[in-house]
Amino acid sequence: MSDHTPESPRPADATEPSGRAGTSEPDALSKAPQPEPHDTAPEPPRVPVYAQRQGQQPDPWGRVSPQPSALSTLRPAAPAAIGGATLGCVAATAVLSALLLGDGLGLNALIVAVPATLGAFFAARTAGRRLRPWTAFWAVGGLALLAVPALRDAGWPVFLAIVSAVGLGSLALHGNRSWLGVFLGSLGLFSSMADGLAWGGRGVRARMEGSRGRLGVVLRSVAVAVVLLIVFGALFASADAAFADVLGSLMPDVSVGDSPWRFLLFAVGLVGALAAAYAAAAPVRWDGITVRRGKARGRLEWALPLIVLNALFAVFIAVQLTVLLGGYDKVMATTDLSYSAYARQGFWQLLWATVLTLLVIALALRWAPRGRGSDRTLVRAVLGVLCLLTLIVVASALRRMDLYVDAYGLTRLRISVAAVELWLGVVLVLIMAAGVFGARMLPRAVAASAAVGVLAFGLVSPDGLIAEQNVQRYRDHHSIDIDYLRGLSADAVPALDTLPEPLRSCALRDIERSLRSDDAPWYATSWGESRARDILRKRTPDLRAGSCDGSRTGTGGTDRDGDESDPYDPY
Template sequence: MPAQAPETWLSRIRPKAPGPVPTATLWCVLATALLSALLLGDGLGLNLLVVAIPATLAAYVAARAAGRRIRPWSLVWGIGGFALLAVPALRDAGWPTFLALVTALGLGSLALHGSREWRGILLGPLGLFESLGPGLAWGWRGLRERADGPRGRLGPALRTTAVAVGLLVVFGALFAGADAAFADLLGSLMPDLDSVADGPWHFLLFLIGLLGALAAAHTAAAPLRWDLLRARPGRPRGRVEWALPLIVLNLLFAAFNAVQLAVLFGGYGKVLSETGLSYAQYARQGFWQLLWATVLTLVVIGLALRWAPRGGARDRTLVRAVLGTLCLLTLIVVASALRRMDLYVDAYGLTRLRISVAAMELWLGVVIVLIMAAGVLGARRLPLPRAVAVSAAAGVLAFGLLSPDALVAERNVQRYERTGKIDVGYLDGLSADAVPALDRLPEPLRSCALKDIDDTLKERAAPWYATSRGERRARELLARHGVSTTGYQCVPERNGIQDEYTEYDPYDPYGP
C-alpha cells in the first residue's frame, strides 16, 4: 500500500472536489460576464448591483446542488454586501466607494464560506482568489460534458453559429461592393470605430465577470473550511504574573484619564493657561498617540486573553475585572481623542483625512464595547468575531451613505459663516457630493470652489446606470445656478481671496 502524503494545513481545510456544474450556474455566469462587459466600462453606479444579481444566483444554484443550505448568517452577510454595493449608486466620491467595494468582497466571502472564527473572517477573501483557477477548470469541464455528451447540443450550436457568421461576412462583403445603398445600410449596423477601440477593455471586463462568477460559484459549492484551522492555546499564567502588568497599565490609564476629566469638567482655560497652548495646539497635541494607544490596547487585550489563568470561577472573575477596567479606561481615551479632533476641526476645518481617522477611532471604541459585552454575555450569546465584522461593515456602509465629502463641505461652509475663514484650494478638489453645501457660498468663493467640479462633470459623460445620485443632483444645481470665474482669478492669487493653508499636507490629519 503506498504511503499517504502527510496532512498539511491546506489539505485539512480543502474540501472534496465539487460535483458537476449545474446548467443554471453556467447561464448565470455567462449573464454576469456579458453584463460586466456591457455595463461596467462606463463607470460605477447602479450597474454593480445589476451585475451582482446573476453572480449571486450562480453561487446560490451551485451551493444548492452541492447540498448546502442557506443559514441566517449567510443572509446577513449577503444582504450587507448588496447594501454596500449601493454606495456607488448614491455617492460620487471614490474613496468611500473603494471602502464599500472592499468590504462587500469580504462580506461575500463570509456568505460563501460560512466562517464563524477569527481565522475564517480574516482569511475568507483568500478563498475566493484561490478558486479562480479551479473555478475556471470546473466551468470548462461542465461545458465539455454538455458539448460531448450523448444529448449535447452546445457543439453543434457553436459550429452552426460559426458557419452562419462566415457566410454573412463573405456574401455581405460581396453585396456591399455591388451596391452603395446596401453598403450604407451595413455601415449603419456595424459598430463605430470608438466601440472597436474599446473592444479590448470590454473583453477584459467580460473575463473579469466570467472568472469572478465562476470563482464565487466554485467557492459556494466547495468552500475552504477555515474554521478547521485551530490555533494552539496559550499557556495559562499565574494570577499575579498575569494580573500585575495589567493592573499597572490600568493605573497609568487612570492617571491620564484623571487629567482628561479635569480638563473636561474644569474647563480648558485653566489647562491652557498653565501650558501656554492655544485650543488648536492642545487639540493637535497627541491625537495620533491616543489613536495608537487604542489600537495597542486591543492587542494587549487579545494577548491577555490568550495567556489568562483558567483555573475556575475565581480566575474568570479576575480576568473580567482587570480587562473590563482596562476597556472602560480605554473608552475615556477614545472620547478624549475624539474631543481633541473636534476642537481642531473647529479651529482649522474638516478634511477627508480628519474625518477618516475620527471614524476609525469611533469604530475602535465600538469594538471595545463589543469586547466588554462579550465578556459579560459570553461567547455563545455574542460571537465576538461575527459582531466585530458586522460593526465594521455597518461602519463602512454608514460612512458611505453619510457622504463624507458632503460633510467636509458642510462643516467648512458653516465655519466660514461663523469665522469668515475657508480653504477654497482644498474644497475645489472634492467630489460632486460637496456641491449642495458649496453652492451656498457667496461669489466669488462659490465659483472658485465649484469650478474644478463643474469642469470634471462637463468632461464626464456616463449613462444613467453608471451615474450616482450625488452626481445627478450636482449637475442639476450647477445647471440651475451656473459657474463663472470671469473677471477674477481663483488661483493662485484668487483676486484677494486668501487661502488659510499655505502648505497642505494630505497625510497630516492636522495640517497645515
C-alpha cells in the same frame, strides 16, 4: 498457521479412535490415514494489516504516496458537475462585466453582482447547503455596500465599499466563526479561482458532449437573435431620432479600441463568478485551522502588569476630564499651547494608544489564567476596567479632533481617522459585552461592525459633510479654504452651492469642468453626479480665469490661531 488465516478442519477419516488418543507407540501415526494433497484448502497469501486497511498492495519500489495539501483537508469533496442555472449566471456575469464595467463604477457594480450572487446560490443549493442567518447577513450586507457607488461620486468611500463587499461575499460563501476563520474567510474567495475555473471547464465539456447538438442549436438561435436586434435596431434608430436617443442611452458604447480592456473585464467577471459558485458548492472550512492557546500564567504574573496599566490610564483620564469639561479656556489656562496645537498634539497618540490597548487585551486573553472560576472572574474584572478606561480615552481623542476641526476645518483625513477611532470604541464595547454574555459571536460581531461602519461612512457622504462643515465655519468665523474644497467630488456641490459669490464659483469651477467633460452612461453615473449636474445647470459658475486668486481667507479670530499649515494632513 498464521494468525491471519483460520486453521483448516481435519477430515473425518483422519480422527484417531478414542481409545488410542494420546498413545506414544510409534505405529499410532503410521496407521492413521494421511490426507491427500487435494483435500487441504490452499493457504491464502499473507497481506500486511496496513495493506488490508487501505485495500491496496504496498508499493514494491518503496515510493511514498503524496500527502494531501492543507487546503484539501479543509475543503470537502469536489462538488458535482456545475448546473445549468449556475453556468447561465456565470455567463451573464462575464458578459455584463465586459459591457458595463468599462465606463466607471455606479449602478453597474450592483447589476453585475446580482447574477454572480444567484450563481453562487444555485451552486450551494445543488450541493445541499442551507441558508443560515449569518450567511444571509453577509450576503445582504455585501449587496448593500455595492449601493455606495450608485449613490456617491467620491472615489475613496467607493473603494472601501467595494473591498468590503468582496470580503462580505467571501464570508457568506465560507461561513466561518473563529477569529482566524473570519479573517481568512474574507479572503478565501481568491483560493477558489483556479479550482472554480477548472470546475467550470469540466462542466462545459460535459454538456457539450452530452447535449447531442442542443447546445449548438441554442448558440445559433442566440446569434440569429443578436443579428436581428442589430439590424432592425439600426433601422429604427435611423428612422426616429427619439428612439435613437433612447437606444443610445440604454446600450453601452463599445468600440473596437476598447476590445482588450473589455476582454479583460470579461475574464475577471468569468473567473470571479466561477470562484464564487465553486466556493459556495465546496467551501473551505477555515475554522479547521486551530490556534493553540498560550500557556496559562499565574495570577501575579498576568494581572500585575495590567493593574499597573489600569492605574496609568486612570491618572491620565483624571487629567483629561478637566479638558473634556472645561473646554478651550481651560486648555489655555493650564498649557502653553494654542487651541489647535493642543488638539493636534494628542489625537494621534490617543489613537495609537487605543489600537495598542486592543493588542494588549488580545495577548492578555491568550495567557490569562483559566483554571478556576475565580480566575475567570479576575480576568473579566481586570480587562473590563481596562476596556472602560480605554473608552474614556476614545472620548478624549474624539474631543481633541473636535477642537482640531473647529480650528482648521474638516478634511478627508480628519473625518477618516475620527471614524476609525469611533469604530475602535465600538469594538471595545463588543469586547465588554463578550465578557458578560460570552465570546462565541465576537469575531463575527466585530466583522459586522466594520461592514456597517463602511456602509454608514459611504451613505453619509463624507465629501458632503466636509463641504457642509467648512461652509458653516465660514458663516461663523469667515474662514474657509477654497483651494482645498475645489478638489472635492460632486457630492460636495449642494453645500458649496450655498456660498456667496465669488467663493461659490471658485469652489465649483473644477467640479463643473469635470462633470462637463464626463459623458459616462447612466449605469456608470452616481446619484451624486446627477444631482450636481442638476444644480449646476440652474446656476452655472463663473469660469473666468483669475477670478479665484487669493481664495484662502483668514483662519478666524486671533484667539484660536495656530499654525497656518497642518503637517499631519496632506489632503
